[in-house]
Amino acid sequence: MSTASITSDEVLSILNDLLENSRDGEYGFxxxxxxxxxxxxxxxxxxxxxxxxxxxxxxxTLIRSLGGEADKGGSVSGALHRGWVHVKGTLGADSALSMLEECERGEDSAVARYRKALKNDLPAEVLAVVQRQADGAQRNHDQIRDLRDQYKARKG
Structure with missing residues (x-):
């Protein structure tokens, strides 16, 4: 945790990055x-x-409560991920396994973004939300990884 406090603009930027990340996850899944x-x-x-x-x-909601404006869309990389998922889905064969693998990569990215956010000296109410969501992202990553492993074992 950093000792220097961060500005409200930096807090809003971090939250908007996590918002983009969440929207990418929503659309990707x-x-x-x-x-x-x-x-x-x-x-x-x-x-x-x-x-x-x-x-x-x-x-x-948190961004608006802090006086910020929530960004509207997801990211370019999220759009590319969704396009990749569509291509994999049309290929058939082990598309479920491929999608689980791709979703695990997406969850790796989500966990990393939360970890990066948590390295900042966030205000207590922001920290509580970010920590809870980071814990959820880690659980989700682990669930997808375990499903991928189970699916591999069934197919192997």
Missing amino acids: RACADEVEDAQIKQVFANRSAQCAAAAAELA
Whole structure:
């Protein structure tokens, strides 16, 4: 944790980065849910999309409560990820496994963004939200990783 306090503009920038991250997750998981055939994995992806949407809504509310303006969309890399998911989905074969692997990469990125945010000296009310969401991102990453491993074992 840094000893220097950060400006409100820096706090808002960090929160908007996490908001973009959450929206990327929402759209990416929704794209995976639309593409994958496996019912269990489809449900996991749909649930993850809803959780990311809830996290994004919470961040947007927090940003507005701090006097900021919540960014509107996701990122270019998130759009590329969704395009990749669509291509993988149309290829068939082990598309569920490929999507789980890609979702794990997305969750790796989400966990890293939260860790980066937590290195800042955030105000207490912001820190509480970011820490809770970071813990959730780690749980989600682990769930996707475990599902990927189970799917590999079933197919292998």
